[in-house]
Amino acid sequence: MAERNNTTPHTVWFPCDLAALADGSALYGYAHPETRQLVVVGGEEQGRLQPGAQRLGWLEPAAAELASGGGAGSADGGLVARRGEGNGALQFRWQGHPCHGEPYDLEADLFSRHQGLLESAAMGQCGVIVCGCGSVGSLAALDLARSGVGRFLLIDPDLLAIENLCRHQCGLADVGRAKVRAVADRIRQINPRAVVKVHSTSLERVDPAVVAAFADARTSEGERTPTLMLACADSRRADRHAARLAAALELPFLAIGLWERAFAGEIFYSHPDTPMPCYGCAFEGLPDALGSRNEPARRFYSSEADLQKLDVQPGIAIDIAYVTQIGLKLAIDLLNRANPAHVPRLLGQLSQYTLVCNSNDPRLGGERAEIFSHPLQVTTSIQVAHGASCPPCRWRG
Template structure:
């Protein structure tokens, strides 16, 4: 069901807000390809088209010139279809705004462009944000560290390896995979691929193999180790009339990387040692995955969690640790969402390691989780969520828990999770890691995140009116060209406390079948690593009682349609009538368009 059919109050609010700001408008609502559009004219000359996203109101509408020209305000239009870049952007969008605000923002932009042209200025008066410099862009360039160079023969099935960069341990990684559609779409900066035989067994796709660069002479990948020599003979490496012993007596030490179909999660080195006149394999470990839960305190909980799905937004220091602990607790399905890559300065706080450098965080964390439990189901999405688009919604809408491990766009995730009845955990680490906070939201049990956060702030002010949140002006490890300081993050040991508490609160929700039993629990916890701000001692945990946190009376997230009725001063019956009228006009427009096309 489309959003305007599912939430009729929102459609009536859209029309009411437009009529308030544009009393004599000629705007028309239309449906095209299952999306709602508004077309009309502003400023007496400019014809626009505004398109609502399928996930509205979690995401803002897009607005275009009707002629799709990108020359109206060239610096603030995307070349493809001329979509405008306004001051109301994804990061500043709120569900309290409407398409009327988007249209008004476009008016301001068009007027500012006219003034700029008339005054022959280089800047728009409403857009004083500096353009990124060359240095800013270079900072964001993704660099692949290892392997930095691979020399392979044209057929790409086996060959010598040379690495321009070597770790102290001389450990390198070989990627056993083709380029997946997801990687192509997201322009993955994963290390260069080793192209393999097309007959490679599918279960090896995406596997990462660690080998010593000094010891590896040749690479060969086959799903049956008994076919190694047959393959070498077929490629002309081994003369067909020579047996294995004769061949290796004439050659130096050889090592082959082999994947054995019998043990799909095991890789090993086939070691052909001429001096000792023997061929052996090493690095194998036969394991039984059924034994993973043998030492869990509650096998029932472990089995219960195998059917749970947790979405983690943000795979930095906190998100990567959260993912690891959820997998170790038994959660069977994880969705990872992040758009950043792992950099050197991340390593001392992150769950991943140096040999994961230059890899997208979602892929690096996915790889680490697979090493903990290969049976875990993981969906890695390389994306920055300023909005929740239809594709992302399709993946995460059936989540049992959402972890918001990023300090931005909480309002977006709050509206999305709360309206769909999905519990969520919001965690935040304070500057330099002197403490942090965790807010748990359970729809139907607690207020939404925005209400919880605001009441928390009020309670802190009431309890400790003289406490001032620390201002750490020198907390910076780098400065961008525009003078913006990048703050120093917390030590891993400090931020880990916040992750552990958040995961524990999340597990309570996943394990408890009747959420009503959690109604009396504390859903907001403040943790202090140091005696600072409101914390009277080190390692203090302040739990705010649940009865102290209430819903804000006009919160649209908590109360939904009732707030819209009060805001518009219209009863439900009146909204129903207006909705039917708007809907009939939409259908009429759609029918007219259909007739015109015929």
């Protein structure tokens, strides 16, 4: 890219439907003086949804005089947009100087790199209920947003703490905020048009009717849109509750969990299209050597002395991400089960209950590390059967 200097015109990236705003509307977005780039996200409504978005200026009618760089925009950031004569094309000035305008179309441009891999329109209708927005859930939510998922219901009771930052997708500015709100803001920065609903509590405390309403979203043709129940909590108890609710609502279910020190993790899925064992069945007959996930203690702002007294499960972000990414490939497949154009990545290749190994070194995983023959192993051999206590695995009784 050519070096930019003080004579290089600013570039204004703006939504192609910006001209639909009323005359006098404030324009919100981001200014990057070092690269002479301006990004307009829209009017006041869009600006409220974008963390850190500033009022850059105003949209003025074609009759406004811009020669001196004056007008409403000069006092509120310096960006002035005017409707051009005749065709109404927008013209921009920043601090009195003409700018180069670059329109963008969220529908066409945002997911243009997915062409031939994922159908953006279909993905935009998909919904995901993310139960747990910690290290696994925050990564899952943001990567699914990047994949084009357009609807999110985020559920988590916790606040973001300092010690979360080395594994979470949010940063220092979000410490002390509800995790669901911090993650929601990050999703909207990826896709401003995403529909994001948040509940800062546990799934057990959310009214099931709220979850049912989210899952019952319809297309313009009246068809039910694909929705996935994604369990990313820190215990099987919470995941089991999510599985029960998913079965009652006839939703596909996916659980992603990490073992201690994140030396390994587990992935479990089910869907209502074919009779298959449920989450409860998966752990009814498994030996104790498999799937021993401890529920870590919750803590906020603890001193080092307090930290030594707590049972906090360590694990680095890179190891957590490896397990999570494999699970997310399944998530994409589960959402696109009815899409004949979709090429499955892992659905049909992995067993319902899959173990993913980061390291088989006993110094990290203890004796259970020995069940893996090599690092980065993904099992395909573990089979789960219908449990005696819950046929036909619909959790109804």
